[in-house]
Amino acid sequence: MTRVHRSPFWAALLILAVLFAGPAAAKHRSGTLDTVGSDTMAGLMLRWGERLARQHPGMRVQLQASGSASAPPALTAGTTLLGPMSRPMTEAEHQAFVDRYGYPPREVVVARDALVVVVHRHNPLPSLSRPQLDAIFSETYRCGAAGGIVRWASLGLERPAGRIVLHGRNAVSGTHGLFRREALCGGRFRPSVSEHPGSAAVVAAVAEDPQAIGYAGLNHLTPSVRPVPLRDAEGVRRAPVPAAVRRGDYPLARDLRLYVNLPPGESLPAAERAFIELVLSAEGQAIVEELGFVSLPEAVLSRQRRQLGFEPR
Amino acid sequence: MKPSAPNLPMRQRLRQGRDRLATALITAGGIGVIAAVMGIAVFLVVEVMPLFWPAQSPGVGLETLWLPQDLAGLEAPAYRWQPTLGDDGGPLFSLTPLAWGTLEAAAWSLVIAVPLALGAAAHSALFMPRRLRARLRPTLELMEALPGVVIGFVAGLVLAPWLERHLGLALALLLLLPPGLLLAGGLWRQLPARLQQRLPLGWAALWLMPWLVMTWLLAHWLGPRLESLWFGGDLRSWLEITLGLDYANRNAVIVGMAMGFAVVPSIYALAEDALSGVPRSLAEGAQALGATRWQTLWRVMLPAASPGVLSAVMIGAGRAVGETMIVLMASGNTALMTANPLDGLRSLAASIAIELPEAAPGGTHYRLLLLAALLLFAFTFLVNTLAEVVRTRLRRRYRRLGGPS
C-alpha cells in the first residue's frame, strides 16, 4: 500500500482573511495564504488574520491548525512561508529545512505563553517547588524528589483530604511535551494522569473536583480554578502573572514563534511583511493580551522589527 | 412505429444482449462493492504486518505489547502506554491496558444495559398491549439514534461532575429503586379492583414513571442523611480510606452508564424479537396449565428464546467495544490496569481517535494504532458472527416447534 507522507491534518482551520503578494502589490493585497502549524496559536493567527483583512478586504487566510509538529514539514516543503509554532524547532526539523534551502528559517517571537498548574478554587495550596511537582505528576522523580506524593496530606494540607487527582493533556500535544520536559525533567508521567484532548477540558475537570490538580495553558485560566505559584531553585515564589512571564521569571514559560522562510539578505514579500508588521505592532500585541497570552516587551519587539528591516537600525 | 417482421429477431437479440451486459455489470459491481467492504480487513492486516518484522520496528514484539515490562524507577514490571516518550528508552507501547480498558468499559455498560433491556423486552413481550408496544419501539429507536457525541458530552460534562457531588444520592437511588418498584407492586395489589383496571399492569411502564420520580425525590432527601450516617459525611473519602478505592470523576461506571444507555435499544430490539418469536402455542400451553405469565416467561419462553437473547447481548457487547466518542469524552483516558470501577480507563477506539491523526504514517505508532483497529475489527466481527450463527439456529428451532416461519 503506497502512501504519500505528509503532515498530520487534525482539525484544520480555514478562515477568512489575509494576504497575497499580488501583482498590484502595495495597495491591493489580495488572495489566499496558507499557514500551517500550532493549534495553541490558532486563535491568535485567526484574530491577526481578521484584523489584516479589515485593512485589505481581498485577502483570505487558510489556517491549518494541526499542531506545532505540522509546521516544519510544511515550511520545508514550501507549502507555506509562515509556520506558527508553540515550541522551538528541533535539531532534526531545523536541519531538514537547511538541507533543502541552504539557509536557516527565520524565527520571529510573537508572544509569550506559560503553563500554569491549577487546583480547585478553594484549594489553599500556597506553592509548589519543581521536585514537588515532579513527585506529584511523575513516577520517575528525576527532579530530585525522594518519593512520590499521592495525598494532599503529604503537601501539609488538611483540606482537601484524600488522594491527589491528576489531570493533563493528551500525549501528542505540545503542552504535554513541554510539561514533561520542564516540570518532570524529562521523566515519565504517572499512568493515572487523565489525558484530556484540550486545555479547556483540563480546567473544566479541575474546577469540578476539590481534590484535583492539573496543568494547562495560561490563556485558559478561569476564576473557577486557582493557579498555583511555583518556587524556583532559590525558593522564590513565582506566580503566573503576565509581568513575571514577560520578564522570564516564571519557570514554565515558553515563547510562541512564527517561523518564516526568508532567504538572507532579501526582504519579505509584501503580504507576509504586512502580516508580521501587524503582529509586532502595538495593535497586534493588544490582540495577544486579549486572548489571554502575554505580550512581548517593547525592546524585544523593536529589536525584531529592526532585524526584519521594518525599522532603520 | 409499427415493428416490422424482420426487425423482431434483431430486437430480440438486442434485448438479450442488453440483459447479458446488465447481468455482467451487476455481477462486476456487486463483487466489486463486496470486495471493497471486505477490503477493510485486508488493508488492516497488510498495514500491520511490518510491525512483526523485527527490522522494521525495533523494540516492538508480542511480549513488549502484551506483557508487563521492567521500567526505570519502578520496582515491579508494569504496563505503560506512552507513545511520545522521547529521550531515553523510547516510547512505551503496551496494548494490554488499552484492551483492558475497552473490555472494562464494555463490561460495565452491559451490567447497566442488560437488566434494563432484557427487563424491558420481557415486559413488552409479556404484558404490554399491542398499541403501547407499537409506540415503544420507535421511541427506543429514537434513543438508538442519539449520537454518541451527545451522550458522551452529557456523560462527561454533566453527569460526571453531578455524580461527583451527589455520590450519596446515587447510592440511595441504587438502594431504593428495586424495593420502590416492589413496593409499587405490593401497593397495586391492595388497590380496589376498579382502580386496578384503570392502572393495568400492561401500562405500568407509563404510570410507574411518576412513582419513579417520587423515589428519586425520596433518594434526594435520604442521600445526604445516609452519607452522614454511614460514611461520616463523605462517601468519597470513606471509599478511599475503608475500601482503598480511588474515585476519579470520570470513571468506568460513568462510561458504563452512558454506553449502557446507548446500547439498551439494540439489545432490547433483538431480545424482544426473540421473545415474541417464540411460538404462541408454547406460551398458551403453559398458561393453560395454570402458570402465571412470568412463570411462562421464565420456564418456557426464556429457555426457548435463550439463544436469541444471548445473541442480543453479544451484539450489544460488540457495539460497546467499538463505541468511540462516549468513551473518549467520559473516561478520562487513563491507561490503567485496575479492577476498580471508580477509576478511569482508556479504550482502543478512543486512542485511535485522538492519536492517529498525529501519528506519522508508516511509523511504529501509526501501525500500532492500526493494530488496535484490527483488534477491534476482529473482535466485533467474531462476536457478531457468533451471534448470527446462534440466531440462525434459533430460527430453525422455532420452525421445528411450529411457530411463525
Next chain:
Amino acid sequence: MRWWRRESGRARLPRGEGPWAWLSAGSVSLSLLLLALLLGLLVSRGLGHFWSADVALVTLQDGRQLAGRAVREAPLPGGSGRERLYRTGNRDLDGAIWDWVALTAIRDVDYPQELVVLERRRWSEFIGRLVALAPEAGPRLEGEAAWSALEERLLELEARREAIRELREQTILPLVRRLEREGESEATQALAMAEARVAELRASLAGASLVLESVSGKRLIQPLEEVVRARRPNAMTAFDKLVAWGQDVWRFLSEGPRAANTAGGVWPAIFGTILMVMLMSLLVTPFGVLAAVYLNEVAHQGRLTRLVRIGVRNLAGVPSIVYGVFGLGVFVYGIGGRLDSWFFEASLPSPTFGTGGLLWASLTLALLTLPVVIVATEEGLARIPHRQREGALALGATRLEMLTRVVLPMATPAMLTGVILAVARAAGEVAPLMLVGVAKLAPQVPVDGDFPFLHLERKFMHLGYHIFDAAFHGGDVQAAMPLIYATALLLVLVILMLNLTAIFLRHHLRSRHGTLSSY
C-alpha cells in the same frame, strides 16, 4: 391460593405476577425516564441559552458591587454553605468573565432597569451602565436619549456591515479568484474600486463611541463599531424577550461561529452535516442496491454466497472508528495521494485530495453504511414472492426487464428504509470524521459560485464535531456550555428530522406500491 381467588369473584382480574413483573415494568419506565430526562435537559438548556435573562446587581457585605447573570450554584467545601457563579462579562475591565460569590457574602440582590448588556466583537460582553453616546460630531447624548440613539445607530451599523459583507463576498472575492487565475487584467481596476468602497463604508462605521461604566465604577470608552447588539434585559417585557429570543435563535442558525467557536452561530456546521449526509446517500444507494441485487438475484445461491451474506451483515457491527482508519489509510493517503500526484502536481506539496475532505468523509461514511443498505434491500428482495418473477419471465421478459420493471419497484420501500437507516446512522457519526476531513472551523461552506461549485476536496464543519471541539478544545468550557447544549439539541433535531422524513417517505411509497404487491 389461586383457586380461592377464582372462587371469591376476582377471577377476571389479572393474577399476581410476582416481583419480577414489577421490576421489568420498572426497567421500561426507567429507560423512558432517562430518555425523557436527556431530551428535557437538551431542550431546556439548549433553548434557554437564547433567553435574555435578567441581570442581577449584587451588593456584597463588604460594599463591593457586581452585575451579572447567575449561572449555577455549588456547595462550598467543608459544608459551609453554597456559592453562586455569576457571568459578569467585562473581561477587559476585570480580567475574567466569571465571578464566584459565596451566598453568605451577598447583602442584597437588585434588578435595576438601566443595566445594559452589550454584545461586542472583542472582550466578550459588557454589563454595566450606559453613561453617554459620543457621536462623530455634535453634542454628547446622555441618559435615555443616549439609549434610544444607540438603538438607532446599531440598526444603521448592521445595515452597513451587511453591505460590506455582501460587497466582499459578491464582488471582491470573485475578482480576487479571477486575478489568481488570469493574472493582471481589468479585474485589478474593478478590485481597486470595490476595495475603495469598502474602505469608505468602514470609515463611516468608525468614529462614534460609547462611554460606559461598570457597576464597580470603572469607566470605559467603547468604539461603537465593535458593538453588535445592545439590550436592557431588566427593562424588557416578556414579549420583548420572546422576540429577542426568536432573533437570537435565528442568528444561531444562520450565522458562522465567532470567538473560537464559543459564540455566534453554527450555520456552516448545519450545512456541512447535511451536505455530507446527502453526498453519502447518493454514493451508498446505487452501490448498496447493486450489491444486494447481485447477492439476491444474480449470484449462485451456494455456500459461498451465504458466507458473503453473513460477512456483509456482520460488517454493520464493526466499529465506526475502524472505517475511519480505513478511510484515512486508503482514501486519504492512498487514493488521494495518487490523485494529487497525477492531477494536482502544480499545487504539490500542498495536498488537494491527499488530505481529509468532503469527498473522503462521504465515501468513508458510505462504506460504513453500505452493509445497512445491502441488508435492508436484500430483505425487501427476499420478501417478493417468486411467482412475481416467474410470471414476468413467463411473459417473455428478460432478466433485466424483470428486475427493473417488477422486482425493483416492489423493493423500493425496503431500499428507502435502508437508506434512511443509513442516513440516521451517518448523521450522528463523529469518530471516523475526525480522521477523514472534518474541520474545527471552516466558515466557507463547500458550495459557492466558483467553478466547479461543489468543492469536494474542502474540509467542512460538522455539528457533532463542533460539540466535541467546543467541549474540549475551546478556550473556556463553562462559556461554551450553553452553545454546546444548543448544538447538541440541533443535531438531535436534524437526526430526528431525517428519520421522520424517511418514515414518511416509506409510508408514502408503501401505500403507492401496496396496490402493486397485492396482485
